[in-house]
Structures are given as structure tokens and as C-alpha cells.
Amino acid sequence: MTEPTTEKPDRPGYGRMRRDRIDALATAGVVADEPGVSLIRSAWKRLRRNPVFLIGAAITIAFVVLAVISPWIAPWDVTARPLIDEVRPQTNPVPGPEAGHLLGGDDRGRDLFSRLLVGSRQTLVVGVFATLFGLLGGLTLGTIAGAVGGWVDSLVMRIVDVMLSIPSLLLAFTIASLARQPSQWTLIVAIAVIQVPVFARLLRGSMLAQRSSDHVLAARSLGVRPRAIVFRHMLPNSLGPVIVQATLSLAVAIIDAAALSFLGLGNPDQRQPEWGQMLGLAQKYISEAPHLAFYPAGCIIVVALGFTLMGESLREALDPKSRR
Structure with missing residues (x-):
């Protein structure tokens, strides 16, 4: 006599459902094998969707392009005086806009629009070279302080503290006034000097944070020479905040250069x-004629705003604490 079976009868699709469920449970904890994304690439993904960065980048790119090609697209030579016949000191000291002269002229009959275009090149040269020289000086001091440490670090930081205690524009004015003949290079040197302590302190702090990182400790345990650790491991991983600061410093350099030129310490050659x-x-x-001051002041404000928006967006994109 056969015993009754207790197994459930096979239903259509029942076995397939069990297999699918088992496969789903088996793969639930498996992480997808996707390639890693670098910091720069992940930052760019956020930046290209950031309208603030796009506006700042558009202003900056337009300024750089105009500064480069301005001598070729300016409708008039900046030294020419096509409106000199319309300059009347008593009744019409500044010619207004007319055909062929979009913004009119200045008190010497020169085309204002052409001078604004060509003036962008000089502003760009001063801002870029001053920031570049300040960056190089800051990298040198920051690397020495962060890598050597000890009394060298204390000495460098005390010098930096003294420089930071003096108002930047006052320090730049003092340095520029020491020159016998004001020129474009006196502006560059003066502005570069006031930017050195900013870059030095920032780089020194980043390098101190890199000292206790895992990759630096691993390199030391493997017997890598200290010089190689500094220049191959610590310094390259500390440059991110410094590069972002350089973008912001360009805006400050342009404003400071305009302030010193306004005070008569820039290039006197008109x-x-x-x-x-x-x-x-x-x-x-x-x-x-308030427009003579309005147009150059407006250009300074817009260009400084463009660099500031771009720099702040870069800082947020590269800072892990600011990521959303």
C-alpha cells in the first residue's frame, strides 16, 4: 500500500519564479562593476550644469577673446584723434556718440570704444602676470614651510602674517610708489607681492594636511626619499585649492590694478x-560727461564678476563638503 505524497503539484511557471527569486537574492549585495571617476571629471559634471559657472565662464571667455583680438577689431587707432575738431573746451569738451563712433570720444578727440577694446588687453596682461608671479612666490614659500616644518615653517609664517596684517591695497600702493617711473611692470610687481602670502598660507595648510595621509605614510614606510615624497605625493595633491584661489585672485588683481592706475601709479603713457x-x-x-567713467568702471565690474563667479563655482565643485 503506497503512502500519500505531500509534495505540491507542479504549476505552470512555478519553477521559473523560484529560480528568478533565488537569482535576485544572490545578486542583491553585488556592487556593479563600474569604472572610477576622477575628481576633475566629477567636478566638470557638476560645473556644466551650474548656471553660475556658465555665466562666469562666458564673461571670462568673452573678455579674454576680446583682449587678444582687440587691436585688430578696434575701429580706430587708439592714438588717432578723429573727433578733435568737435572738441570745444567751453561748450563741448567731450564729443558724444555719432556715426562711426559708437560711444563718442574723450576730451582729446580719441574714439572711446576703440580705447575700451584695446584697454582690455592691458588689463588682462596686468591681471594674469601679477597672479602668475604671486602664485609662483606663494608656491615657493608654501612648499618650503609645509615640507621642512620646524623653525623654517615658523619663520616663513611669521613673515606671511606680517604681510597679511597690512591692508593689501596700502601695501601695493607703497611698493608701486617706490619706483622712480610708474609703469605697467610696477603694477604687476606690486600686485604680485600682495598675493604671495595668500597662496603661501593656503598651500602650506594643504601640505600639512597631506603629511598624515595614507599615501604619504606608505611612501615613507617604503623608504622613499623625502624630496620625492614632497614633489610627487604632497605637492601635486595640494594644488587644487591653490588653483581655485588663483581664479579668484585674478578678479582681485584686476580691481587692484585699476585702483593703482586710478591713483596715477600705473603706466602714464596714454x-x-x-x-x-x-x-x-x-x-x-x-x-x-559721466559716461567717460561709467564705461571703464562697468567693464572692470563685469570682468571681476565673471572671474569671481567662475572661481566660487570651482571651489564648490572641488570641495567634497559642498557637493550635493
């Missing part, structure tokens, strides 16, 4: 126009 210089020359006619 054959090479610069926005700060044009702003200073416009003060004599601020009541009769």
Missing part, C-alpha cells in the same frame, strides 16, 4: 590705454 587709467582721466569731466 598711447597704451588701460581701464583704471581711463577711469582716472575721466574725473575731470565727471559732471559734464
